[in-house]
Amino acid sequence: xxxxxxxxxxxxxxxxxxxxxxxxxxxxxxxxxxxxxxxxxxxxxxxxxxxxxxxxxxxxxxxxxxxxxxxxxxxxxxxxxxxxxxxxxxxxxxxxxxxxxxxxxxxxxxxxxxxxxxxxxxxxxxxxxxxxxxxxxxxxxxxxxxxxxxxxxxxxxxxxxxxxxxxxxxxxxxxxxxxxxxxxxxxxxxxxxxxxxxxxxxxxxxxxxxxxxxxxxxxxxxxxxxxxxxxxxxxxxxx
Amino acid sequence: xxxxxxxxxxxxxxxxxxxxxxxxxxxxxxxxxxxxxxxxxxxxxxxxxxxxxxxxxxxxxxxxxxxxxxxxxxxxxxxxxxxxxxxxxxxxxxxxxxxxxxxxxxxxxxxxxxxxxxxxxxxxxxxxxxxxxxxxxxxxxxxxxxxxxxxxxxxxxxxxxxxxxxxxxxxxxxxxxxxxxxxxxxxxxxxxxxxxxxxxxxxxxxxxxxxxxxxxxxxxxxxxxxxxxxxxxxxxxxxxxxxxxxxxxxxxxxxxxxxxxxxxx
Numbered sequence: 259x260x261x262x263x264x265x266x267x268x269x270x271x272x273x274x275x276x277x278x279x280x281x282x283x284x285x286x287x288x289x290x291x292x293x294x295x296x297x298x299x300x301x302x303x304x305x306x307x308x309x310x311x312x313x314x315x316x317x318x319x320x321x322x323x324x325x326x327x328x329x330x331x332x333x334x335x336x337x338x339x340x341x342x343x344x345x346x347x348x349x350x351x352x353x354x355x356x357x358x359x360x361x362x363x364x365x366x367x368x369x370x371x372x373x374x375x376x377x378x379x380x381x382x383x384x385x386x387x388x389x390x391x392x393x394x395x396x397x398x399x400x401x402x403x404x405x406x407x408x409x410x411x412x413x414x415x416x417x418x419x420x421x422x423x424x425x426x427x428x429x430x431x432x433x434x435x436x437x438x439x440x441x442x443x444x445x446x447x448x449x450x451x452x453x454x455x456x457x458x459x460x461x462x463x464x465x466x467x468x469x470x471x472x473x474x475x476x477x478x479x480x481x482x483x484x485x486x487x488x489x490x491x492x493x494x495x496x497x
Numbered sequence: 498x499x500x501x502x503x504x505x506x507x508x509x510x511x512x513x514x515x516x517x518x519x520x521x522x523x524x525x526x527x528x529x530x531x532x533x534x535x536x537x538x539x540x541x542x543x544x545x546x547x548x549x550x551x552x553x554x555x556x557x558x559x560x561x562x563x564x565x566x567x568x569x570x571x572x573x574x575x576x577x578x579x580x581x582x583x584x585x586x587x588x589x590x591x592x593x594x595x596x597x598x599x600x601x602x603x604x605x606x607x608x609x610x611x612x613x614x615x616x617x618x619x620x621x622x623x624x625x626x627x628x629x630x631x632x633x634x635x636x637x638x639x640x641x642x643x644x645x646x647x648x649x650x651x652x653x654x655x656x657x658x659x660x661x662x663x664x665x666x667x668x669x670x671x672x673x674x675x676x677x678x679x680x681x682x683x684x685x686x687x688x689x690x691x692x693x694x695x696x697x698x699x700x701x702x703x704x705x706x707x708x709x710x711x712x713x714x715x716x717x718x719x720x721x722x723x724x725x726x727x728x729x730x731x732x733x734x735x736x737x738x739x740x741x742x743x744x745x746x747x748x749x750x751x752x753x754x755x756x757x758x759x760x761x762x
Binding site for chain 1: 585598
């Protein structure tokens, strides 16, 4: 009840901001379309699935970190914590709300990529779409955690490039991780987006079983860990 | 002195915010079913005291007992309601949506949300987004949330700031109504003419309680005819001789940490 009320409230806030909803829905398609146009088909088949997975992550990371930073600074978080609402209900309220938005985003972008841009995926479309949603959930969890380290919205938006770009570079978008210098490859083993990229690459080339499930489990683990750490950044008593 | 056990009982409360020792051994009992006005110049510790009662302030020592339980315990979340000085509402939601969300968190029906929206006079603005409201309407939205359900203690930090006299009178009517139902209210204000509307007054200065009295006694004790003058008089006396009303050991300037060798607990 309180969980769903919270998810509904977050969605209600989005509903009052149709421009943001439009950007969330259309921008991934525009970006995928642009890459499809630039790249030869074979290369697009490799990059396309990564875009489908990484874009929801990036968007949800930034949207959640701003949204929860606002909760922290506007006094609404403090107020929520004086009500019977449990922290876990607040966190999963956000996850459900942005998860639903991610489902919408994934349906649109996968449909567009495959049927308009001619993306050729060997694996299941559903698995690739599901991966986009999973990445969005991880982005939400990490964004929530990141918001604890920002005092202003200016700081919060800058976490996005700091957090996302190095992970993309090290995660195998531009160069397979196995071909990187040992140090960088070792670092990339500890970055969550490495497993996002690995999972979506494997899913889109039709790999199933443990090869696919291992990175997926890591993503689920990172999401839960980020939520756990995030709940520690929501103390009821503040100095 | 009191017939029943106090609604709020504070003993030896010590709070440090940043480098400032706000309270250093504060003791206080508040009677139930009454409106206690928390008065004092800005920065005197009103909001910190309120945060301690609600249980959202980190404290260094001492006890705060609210309705028989330690402040901030989960059991109190339905019994104590709180509205902060800053209107804590979602500005991108409408008045009705804000109140309805908090009503659902308390498991209350939507009719209860409508009731409190009407009680603060915002029925006509219910569908308006909070960021389109005037300052006073925003404050009232925040106040409406604090009125949800049937709290036993209502703690309001400057609920009437920035409101016109008509609205202020209306809100004090609501507060009086709540107190008549046996609800305890703590209302902070720096508008001294609101002092007359309270049952008890708590005058604070620099983290200390200068006087805990009734409005009538305030005038009597100070020998003045209006609360503003009376308050200034008590502050003046306190500044001249800080020990005469409460046993506090120092009178150091505000800027420095008042207790350098603060022992850690």
